Amino acid sequence: MAEHEVVWWEIASPDPGRTQGFYKALFGWRFRRAFDDPNSELGRRYWIVERGGAGIGGLQESLPTASAAHAGVRLYVEVDDLEATLSRAVELGATSERRRTFLGTDDFWFANVRDPTGIALGLWTSRPPRPIRSRSTRGSSD
Numbered sequence: 001m002a003e004h005e006v007v008w009w010e011i012a013s014p015d016p017g018r019t020q021g022f023y024k025a026l027f028g029w030r031f032r033r034a035f036d037d038p039n040s041e042l043g044r045r046y047w048i049v050e051r052g053g054a055g056i057g058g059l060q061e062s063l064p065t066a067s068a069a070h071a072g073v074r075l076y077v078e079v080d081d082l083e084a085t086l087s088r089a090v091e092l093g094a095t096s097e098r099r100r101t102f103l104g105t106d107d108f109w110f111a112n113v114r115d116p117t118g119i120a121l122g123l124w125t126s127r128p129p130r131p132i133r134s135r136s137t138r139g140s141s142d
Contacts, residue, residue, distance in 0.1 A: 009076065030050045034046045083100065
């Protein structure tokens with residue numbers, strides 16, 4: 001994947017069953033259950049949207065208390081340094097919704113932000129977290 005390309009998208013829906021029926025009828029998409037435990041790290045049910053057997057996006061159950069601003073489609077953009085990009089987005093007025101989150105065995109991590117106007121954006125990377133380096137005290141004397 002090339003940096004800054006859209007790599008994933010999600011639909012957040014208060015009624016996943018109805019949403020699945022609509023998109024299956026309209027586009028022929030299939031939905032494979034990925035997370036069903038509301039106590040999982042995602043915190044709600046989730047399906048992989050498939051076309052031709054390949055995952056092309058996701059369907060996430062929105063929280064029952066979510067406003068209309070939390071429904072819709074979220075694009076995920078590939079970034080090289082997730083933490084640096086997240087930090088820069090916040091500096092530019094975005095609100096961080098989720099810090100680095102691991103996607104199980106896929107070796108992908110993501111974070112979510114809302115831009116200054118409230119639009120949802122996902123940041124995506126295949127790079128693991130960078131190790132924290134401690135400062136050495138070489139050359140110090142007693």
